[in-house]
Amino acid sequence: RFMKATSYFIVNWPSGVVEETLENLWAICAFNMFEHATSFLNSLCTALRRCNDMDHSRTSSERKSNRTKSNVFSPAALKSIHKLLTGPIFMTLAPYVSGSGQAENGHGNATAGAWSSYLPCLEQIPASALNDANFFILTSNQGSDFDEGIARMLIIAHLAKCSGEYFGSETDKCLMKAQLWIARQRVTSLTKEQLKSIRLAMLHLGRGEVTPNNETSSQDCRKELVFQSFEAMLLHGLDSLALECLAVQCGRWCSSISTHSSAIEAHEAASSMSRVIVRGDVGSATANDVLSGDKISDIIGLFVRDLPWRLGSICRKMGGTASGLVTNRCLRILQGVAAANVEHLVEGYDLYNAALVTLKQSASCCCDTEANGSAYTSFYVTEML
Numbered sequence: 001r002f003m004k005a006t007s008y009f010i011v012n013w014p015s016g017v018v019e020e021t022l023e024n025l026w027a028i029c030a031f032n033m034f035e036h037a038t039s040f041l042n043s044l045c046t047a048l049r050r051c052n053d054m055d056h057s058r059t060s061s062e063r064k065s066n067r068t069k070s071n072v073f074s075p076a077a078l079k080s081i082h083k084l085l086t087g088p089i090f091m092t093l094a095p096y097v098s099g100s101g102q103a104e105n106g107h108g109n110a111t112a113g114a115w116s117s118y119l120p121c122l123e124q125i126p127a128s129a130l131n132d133a134n135f136f137i138l139t140s141n142q143g144s145d146f147d148e149g150i151a152r153m154l155i156i157a158h159l160a161k162c163s164g165e166y167f168g169s170e171t172d173k174c175l176m177k178a179q180l181w182i183a184r185q186r187v188t189s190l191t192k193e194q195l196k197s198i199r200l201a202m203l204h205l206g207r208g209e210v211t212p213n214n215e216t217s218s219q220d221c222r223k224e225l226v227f228q229s230f231e232a233m234l235l236h237g238l239d240s241l242a243l244e245c246l247a248v249q250c251g252r253w254c255s256s257i258s259t260h261s262s263a264i265e266a267h268e269a270a271s272s273m274s275r276v277i278v279r280g281d282v283g284s285a286t287a288n289d290v291l292s293g294d295k296i297s298d299i300i301g302l303f304v305r306d307l308p309w310r311l312g313s314i315c316r317k318m319g320g321t322a323s324g325l326v327t328n329r330c331l332r333i334l335q336g337v338a339a340a341n342v343e344h345l346v347e348g349y350d351l352y353n354a355a356l357v358t359l360k361q362s363a364s365c366c367c368d369t370e371a372n373g374s375a376y377t378s379f380y381v382t383e384m385l
Contacts, residue, residue, distance in 0.1 A: 006040060007047035010077060019080035023088055030092045033111055041089070041117035044081060048124035051078065085121050086135050093118060094151040097197075119158050127159075127167055136174065138181040150197050153178040157204040172221040178205055179225060179249055183232045183242035198241065199296045206248035206303075223318060225249060226311070230329035238337060238355045247303040247358075250310040307358050312365030323366045330363035 006025065013021060029036040096111035122130070130136060136152060139145045156178050159166045167174050182202055187195060225246070232242035315323040337356065 006043040007050065010047055010081075013077070015074045015076040015080075018077040019083065022080060022084050026084060026088055026092070029114075030088075033114060037111075037114040038117045041114060041121060044085070045117065045121045045124060048081065048121060052124055082125055082129055082133070085118070085125065086130065086133050089118065090135075090148075090151065094147045097147075097151045097154060119155065119162075122155060122159065123162060123166070127170075136177075138178065146194060149181060150201050153181070153201045154204055157201070157207065161207060172218045175205055176221045176225050179245050180228055180232075183229050183240065183245045184236065185241045186236050187239045187241060196296055199244070199300055202241070202245050202248050203296075203299065206252045219318065222253065222314065223322065226314070226318075226322075226326065227329075230326065230333070233333050233355075234329065234336075238333070238352055243307070243355050243358060244300050244304060246311075247307040248300065250307055250314060251303045253314060254310045301354065304354050304358055308361035308365040311362050315366050326366040327363050330359045330366070334359055334363070 010018060010022075025040060029040045093111060093115055097115055136156060138149050138152060156174050160171050160175055179202075182198060182205075185198060190198065229242040229246040232240050236242070311326065312323070315326050334356070
């Protein structure tokens with residue numbers, strides 16, 4: 001009962017004790033996720049929502065004088081709540097959401113409920129405040145940094161999807177940064193649980209809303225994501241997750257494209273399953289643990305299969321030298337693979353062969369006759385011989 005009523009108590013606490021008191025309450029919640037965490041987070045969300053609603057109703061003179069109405073937090077108390085949500089609470093939940101804590105302690109169901117209550121709390125914090133706290137910074141992929149990285153990407157995907165206005169004109173840029181973090185990861189450096197969680201995050205990011213009001217920004221982000229993904233493959237090899245991430249993202253971009261010709265219609269029919277996934281729901285949180293790693297791999301495979309024709313369509317829409325540059329990179333990667341003469345199998349998903357076939361087809365779909373027609377012909381003649 002006390003946890004549920006926290007939102008009513010906070011306004012009566014002295015600002016100087018809010019931070020310490022809330023941290024102590026969260027320590028109790030973290031010790032027993034099943035009983036208290038969800039109630040406490042729901043109470044915090046209620047408090048923040050009430051504070052935001054009252055703040056919006058303040059007059060201009062009240063804003064200038066920084067006077068507050070009754071039952072509204074002081075700036076110091078509000079800052080303490082923000083700090084708790086982006087610090088101790090986030091650090092507690094991140095390992096469970098990424099899969100590592102859940103696998104070790106079996107608290108998946110309890111943490112899924114807490115995570116579902118945590119996300120609406122973040123919706124009440126302005127994007128500028130989270131940016132000032134460097135909350136969306138993605139670092140390395142080792143240990144706790146990986147857990148935090150996965151959790152941050154799920155938060156970005158949630159905020160971008162729940163409200164197209166949360167990040168404003170920066171929506172596509174925020175999504176792109178998260179996707180490039182995934183693209184730079186290598187399958188061989190990840191555990192089975194990490195691979196599962198990062199692929200689920202990939203699917204969540206692929207369901208972010210397209211922002212038609214910022215078309216120029218969207219086009220720039222698309223170009224950068226496409227070219228940076230191929231650079232990651234050139235740098236890290238075919239076990240890079242760049243191809244998978246690009247395939248899911250291209251599925252998102254093409255999900256809203258209407259058919260213009262019989263050829264496109266045929267491709268859309270062949271790829272109906274991946275379109276359903278883009279428009280459907282892959283789960284409210286990774287902590288739900290609904291899908292096995294193999295099933296997630298199969299879903300990603302649907303997107304990878306559809307990548308060549310989608311990439312060709314996207315490159316043509318970009319115009320300029322996009323098609324030629326993409327084909328050039330495909331051929332360079334394929335030539336490097338042929339020279340190294342390597343084979344690489346990933347458990348549950350033949351990443352090497354799938355990447356090889358997709359790159360060959362992508363080179364064909366994106367080929368610009370004037371820019372790289374001779375290189376394209378030379379490669380395939382050599383391969384046939």
